[in-house]
Amino acid sequence: MTFWGSQGFAHVAHTQGQAPIPVPSWSPGHRGSSPSSKALPNGSSLRRRDGLDYTQTAKAAIDTMNKFYNETQGRGGSFRADLTDDTGWWALALLRMFNLTGNQTYLNIFILDQAYMYSYRTGAKCGGGMYVDIRDKTYKNAIASELYMLLTASLHNRIPGDVAYLAKAKATWEWFKSSGMINDQLGEPQLYRATNDTSYLDQARKIADAVMANKLRPDSDQVLTDPCEPSDTCNSDQHIFKGIFARDLAELSNSLEGDPYRAYLEQNARAAVEQDRNATGFYDVVWRGPFWNSTLGKQASAVGLLVALI
Known part of the structure; x- marks a missing residue:
């Protein structure tokens, strides 16, 4: 059994009718x-001032x-x-x-x-977790488990008296925690809201700190940097994951006393706006700049970062 990242791609046509591009x-x-x-x-945040x-x-x-x-x-x-x-x-x-x-x-x-x-969850292989590739059933990864934990905890928080979805969320977390795959804080804030157990927030904070200190290796200017950026070898998944991390870090920060990660997110947003945006408002994946080019994934990542501060 192997654990690795999803590489499912579809060809989505550019909105202006150009050749399809892989995302x-x-x-x-x-x-x-x-x-x-x-x-x-009331939904007002999705209405722009221009109508x-x-x-x-x-x-x-x-x-x-x-x-x-x-x-x-x-x-x-x-x-x-x-x-x-x-x-x-x-x-x-x-x-x-x-x-x-x-x-x-x-x-x-x-x-x-x-x-x-x-x-598609089974304990027959790896002791738990769910298959990612449904056709071949060859691997399980962190993202599917994190997402399922988030979905079930969110459902529990919307259903008075629920115990079933909470049990699924907890079971997913316990397996995930012991799997060695933890690489994001996706889901723990919802489990905290479901249980009032601050240990979920403590664990999420440890994960966030480890990611910022090691995996993505921000340097002295504290701008989130993926190891693939200097060589320009980031794939489409990596383009987007930075924005997802920023958005989920903001949710965690909002759940903690003092909003401890806001200054870090603000620093990243300032860098992206000032150094990684072209004249028409498009963003690259290297938030400290310089701007080289933009894709759907890079733009989505920047949106995730900016929305995190709203």
């Missing part, structure tokens, strides 16, 4: 959730990608994909759209998707 098939789910992740209860309603933009993206999954994945639609972590990213976007709009359809698909992910 992770889950990445629109992340991008769709970014603008809604900090939405106000453009981002709610409709997000809805259109969800409808388009749902059609894509229905036509290409053969899993019954509703974002049930060949890779469980792809389904998890879309489920998260749907939950945030439900929070924003109150549309029960989004919540129903969210519940369906988490059940779909759970159906």
